[in-house]
Amino acid sequence: MSDKTWQVAIFGTFDVANYGDLLFPLIAEAELRRRLGAVRLHAFSYHPRTAPQWPYDVTSVSELPQLIGTLDGVLIGGGFIIRFDKMVAPGYYPPTPQIHHPTGYWLTPALLALQHNVPLIWNAPGMHCNKVPSWAVPLVKLTLELSPHVQVRDTPSQTALSALSDQASVEVLPDTAFGLHNLIDLQQPSPEYRQLCEQAGLNGAYLVVHAITGLESFLQLWKTHSALFAQWQLLLLPIGPVLGDHESILGEDLPRAVSLPTWPEPLLLAEILGHAQGVIGHSYHLAITALSLGVPIFSSANLDQGKYTALQDYQGIYPLHAVREIEPQWFLERLVRRTPCPRLIEAREQLHRHWDRVAQLIAQGRRPTRQALDQFCQTLPGLLEETHQDWRQECLDKQTELDELRMQFERLKQQQQQQAQLMEQTCGELERMYRSSSFRITAPLRFLRRHVNHLLGR
CATH class of the missing domain: 3.40.50 (Rossmann fold)
Structure with missing residues (x-):
């Protein structure tokens, strides 16, 4: 060294x-x-x-x-x-x-x-x-x-x-946050963690819920079956304030809910998650932190799409639907801390x-690498010219599409005008018929016919 x-x-x-x-x-x-x-x-x-x-x-x-x-x-x-x-x-x-x-x-x-x-x-x-x-x-x-x-x-x-x-x-490569276990000692809670818990009124076991929208199914579970969760407090925790996370999003009628006096620095936030009995939320790094520290995570994210596909092979992550009702026993059975699974060990x-x-x-x-970059700079004007030509062709293609759409619009406009004219012509003919002498003279006969049909049950 x-x-x-x-x-x-x-x-x-x-x-x-x-x-x-x-x-x-x-x-x-x-x-x-x-x-x-x-x-x-x-x-x-x-x-x-x-x-x-x-x-x-x-x-x-x-x-x-x-x-x-x-x-x-x-x-x-x-x-x-x-x-x-x-x-x-x-x-x-x-x-x-x-x-x-x-x-x-x-x-x-x-x-x-x-x-x-x-x-x-x-x-x-x-x-x-x-x-x-x-x-x-x-x-x-x-x-x-x-x-x-x-x-x-x-x-x-x-x-x-x-x-x-x-x-x-x-x-x-697994996200480097899967290495958080090297930075946080859950066996020895830090003085900062103890002080924050005291300030927030966290005095026992707790669950963490991500302070965002889309977690209505869990919130309803917590309120409807409050007695089942009596042993836990609920910590309302923003993960990305820059993205709009805030405790007020979750409402004010959650039993045994607490929030922190300030948004904690990152490693302290990770320690808070690491000591939780369970975590509920959407954030990618919320899930990774929970997985890396053995905490069950109930995720509202789509695990079959994009970056979240990288989490599918880890044990301890459970999909959470926004509106589908959660079965209480299913949830309680999964509130169990886990030892590292094979995929986590590999990560x-x-x-x-x-x-x-x-x-x-x-x-x-x-x-x-400087020489390679110098050589690249020699080719740069040509690349810029090609890119410009590509964009020019793309613009021409877009213009052609736009022209076709305009033609379709004109055709639809003409059809609409023709239909309007036909409607106006039909209405005119009906109006002339209603005003005609024959229509007025035959009115009693039409009335008599309707009355007879009514009497005959038709």
């Missing part, structure tokens, strides 16, 4: 109040220090944050050009950050318009690392079924092919990125090898 203080950067959305995102720098720093000794981890995001108002210091990506040359390694992720849509979170945008959104906190840092020969490592980020636009394909392909260690957190992400390159080796071993490899790559020093 070297006496050097290693300078390592990790990139993601660590500047927002979302539990899962805030975990990654803490886990990475702890794992790398076990292997490398002194490590200074620089968490980079759009906006700066400072402790103690924030769990740790966060550096703005606007400062990266001045700092990239001092780094010994760059980690991208984890979390859902390999994306190109603009709506990352409400009001979340780069510090300056010159930084592209949203690739400014993951793709641009990756390219800068390659330009400065800094080892580039994909630390299990995810895509969650989004796609790479044509303009970004060459850039993402380059970063994949020049990265010595590309790990993503689920199969959909692997499939999407592997399709961009035949050379890059993209592998699936921990995978993560151990991952961090060994990350530490090894950082210790090996700089990699010769």
Whole structure:
């Protein structure tokens, strides 16, 4: 182990109040220090944050050009950050318009690392079924092919990125939050945990419920069968305040419900989940924390879609439907803490090898990637021109589709006009018939016919 203080950067959305995102720098720093000794981890995001108002210091990506040359390694992720849509979170945008959104906190840092020969490592980020636009394909392909260690957190992400390159080796790695057991000692509750429980009035066993909508079936179970759950309190816990989580969403008529005086820092929140008898909610990292610490998780997420497919093989996760009534005995039978299942043991071993490899790559020093990036820059004008032509053709195709829709609209409009004219003509003929002398003269006969039919029971 070297006496050097290693300078390592990790990139993601660590500047927002979302539990899962805030975990990654803490886990990475702890794992790398076990292997490398002194490590200074620089968490980079759009906006700066400072402790103690924030769990740790966060550096703005606007400062990266001045700092990239001092780094010994760059980690991208984890979390859902390999994306190109603009709506990352409400009001979340780069510090300056010159930084592209949203690739400014993951793709641009990756390219800068390659330009400065800094080892580039994909630390299990995810895509969650989004796609790479044509303009970004060459850039993402380059970063994949020049990265010595590309790990993503689920199969959909692997499939999407592997399709961009035949050379890059993209592998699936369990989310690094499955390593939380290395950071939290449930046998020795921390003083901060004891103090928070006292402040919140948590004085015994409890369940945690995620403070979001969509958990009506559980809330109804808790209220309807309150006596069955008399031994537990219910802790209302926001997981992602930046996404709108709040205790008030769950209502004010929940028996034995308590909430925390403040939103806890990430590892304290994980400890709270680890001491729960059960957890109910939707969050991905809520589920991972519960699974990694042996707590049963009742998840309202669709486990057959996107990133959640990575959780299917773990024991202790139970699907929870939003409106379907929950059978009380079914729920109670599953409120049992679990020892690590085979899939969890395997995940921990995978993560151990991952961090060994990350530490090894950082210790090996700089990699010769700058020349490859220089060569790529030579091809960049041509790529931009091709991309422009692709977009031009795509625009032409869209214009053709639009023209066809307009033609269909005109045809429908003509049909509507013809029907209106026919309706007007029919109404006119009926009106003339009603006003005619013959119609008025035969009116008594029609009345007599209706009366006779009525008498005959017709």
